[in-house]
Amino acid sequence: MEMRKVKKHLRRRSSVISYYENSDVHKRRKRTATAIDDLPIDLVLEILHRLDLKSATLCKSVSKEWCSVITHPFFARCFVNYSRPIVDHWPFTLLLQCTNQRTKNGHLLLPLEEEPYFKSLPYIPPMYQEQRHSEFNIQASCHDLFLCSASAFQRSTFFYYVINPITRQWTALPPLPDQYAASVGRRPRIGFICNSCDILLHHQLSFRVMLIPEFEGMSFKVYIFSSDTSKWSESLVLCPAPQRFQLGSGSFAFPAVPYNGLLFWCSRNGSLVGFDPYNSGCYRFFQMPLELDISYGIGRLGVSHGALRISQISRIPYGYFSDPVLCVWEFKDKGEEGGKWCLEHQLYVNQMVSEKSPWLTKFVVKRHPIVRVLAFHPNDRDIIYLMIHLKVVSCNLRRKTLEVVRDLPDPHSFTDDKNLTIAVSHELAHLWLGNLVTMEWWSHLWFNEGFATWWNIWTLFLLKTNDGLRMDAPEQLHPIEVEVPRACSIGELFDSISYKKGSSYIKRYAGKNSKTGDLWGVLSENSDDDRLYLYHPHAGTISGISMHQHYLEKIFTSCNLGFIRLMDAEKEIFDLVYSSENPICSLSQRSDDVKCLYFSEGYGRLNIWDERVRKCSTQSKLHAHRINSIDFNSQNYNIMATSSSDGTATIWDLRSIKVDQPRPLEEVGHDITVGWEWDDSYIIGNMVRGVDVISLTQKGTIFTLQSPHMSAVPIWFDAHPYNVGMVAEATNSGQFNVLQTDEKLFLLGRVTRNVD
């Protein structure tokens, strides 16, 4: 048996693959004094992701090693995941963009506080800078990204770009197709939404820009730009409003307010309509608040403390020289009053006092000033920002106080209130999240997601293939060639850029030879140069392969003779980590814990092996027969599903498993293999010519995905990350299929068999 001598002590080193792919880094630098070099790189990562955005970026230029660590998408994940102190009070900046209406070009951006990051605003990307007289506008904001537009002088076409004003990184949107551009006026209703907050949920970043050229009648067109496809598309929306619904235009064309994943526009009469730009058929409609008097127009729509709010300034009694009344409504989306506007505040502006500037108290009493609502405080429900007499004033609604936040400078260039349009006021959260849209990382992430997906599929495929082949034809020779003709077809089906980007063409091989033991391949990710690595780690049949998604270079393999080996893919070393007299039937790792390996041994025993002590820490007997699969819930890693040849699939809570008397959370009858999918309530399992979707809440199989095209037992399956009911599967006859609940089936690829 050919096997290299294994190093006794494996030093824990890299957690970042690409870091070690860079061969330069192997040469460790000379040590000076107390070098942080002494720490394994995963600990350095631990330290660096605690920095703030600025310091982390700065640390990129400390050394090449640090740069490669910080630039890696894994770092971005850690960074976002790390709960920074005081998350409830995200810093924000109110940014005002003022336009002199006469000259059209006096743009002023006024951050509320002295803010060094904004020195360079308005930042116009180089490609637009040469077009002089171009009109620069911030159109909308979401999290800490801006959607900006630039247009050449006297021309109606806009160029849109998305910019992170702090990092000054940006991406340009392609121009609107001509046929769309014609119908879009100079001030289209625009909405911008990005999901950077949910990156961990969606595993990819995306944003949408939505333009509504005309909004009248029973149906209208919308143009949506999707960052996933990098394309504009047109869709027709049926007017959701029961009566005629009119969006404001002109100076009322505020950008849509992103709330709960929808983009909300306010109509002239105060009712709201929210569209889902990710799913163009989806919308919500709210009636206007009962007390709202439409004759005064709408002050401002916004979000404060996670709730939608509308404000209005009205005057009672009617007449110009009367006292303005400020009303604020909040939309109660949850609870007993669900789906209702509630009047939260109603107060006379001239009854408010200013402690620090007594003149302001007098001013609001005597001068009947024009008051505008600029914005809601994003975190503090009691604070609202107003503009009174060319000053930005913060108003505490509960204490009825006013404080001047800042003056608008240079009043001479804006002769009076009326010439000054506050086009946009943005709340801007200074969070690293936005920096995830640094284009560099973005592309990395895309690439890596694509890669990781394939890698996972591959692992699964190998794992289950062995099972399947063993069941089917144990004595035959099966070197298999897996060819995925165009990997992007999967990407198209799943509508996800990350699949496409990472795997434009992937060709991989696997081999199994049950006579001489098992062979398996570790694939090079270089798609131009397909390489097949064959390893021969075990004398017996390989029963499981497990690889942690963040530590791809470490691969556990187990065999039915009772050995577990840990392979270092880079050094090509197989380290024997566990041996037993009983067969090892399945392996798994929790994605939040790289140091522990979960495996089943013999008749229904589950062991947990800890890499740090290199021992089994826990053993418990879960099933009466061998355990065929172990899988962890993707949302709660303490919840584990096992399936066993004793005919049950069982859910366990790892926190409460007792060694002698394990008690399952749930048990459903199912054999072969199961895995967690979608969310807490579903698992899927396979059966003869079909894939079962089992709901835990309904305690049983809710539907079976089947197809006449499916010719054999599906041995590998993976579900669409968030589209419940869509499953990809592979059979041991060499087909890839995608199954949906509506019984559509797509043949994705075919495995060709060669008998070697």
Place this chain on the structure above:
Amino acid sequence: MSNTSENPNPSSSSAKITLKTSDNELFEVEEAVAMKFCTVKQYFEDEKDNDVAARGSSTVIPLPNVHSAVLARLISYCKKLPQSNAVADNHEEEETKKKERKQYGTPGDLVDLISAANYLDFKEGLEFFNQALADHIQNKSVEYVRKFFGIKGDFEPHEEEKYREEYAWAFEGVDED
């Protein structure tokens, strides 16, 4: 067995565990403290399983990767472990925590503490010392960070210049020291 009855402190909370460091010093620590180190805990439990007689103070657990000076500091940290490592609710709390972290000395010490805490799988400690180290380099210049960690910059001057240009905003307004 008879050993159990001889044990003067049968209650496990006050039982002592002896740890042996790399320089062969022996530390007698309370079980509650030692159990914070998962590696020790694991070892201890395995021992207990293997040999029922070997309990309490009779166990000596070797820690070949930890120096006595470092272990002493870790134990003292353990004893006055902050109430919670949870995210601070307000600014003041965060500030006091920052001050507390500042006391843990030079980067060299911290690096030692971090590797020891990592080896011992002492989660709270690791978290704390990592944060302490992060505090040290927060908003500092590149030169400072390099000096602090003893890292030599291996960028070519033009490469570094490019970085400074590209991320100009990150280089503005760093602390002077």
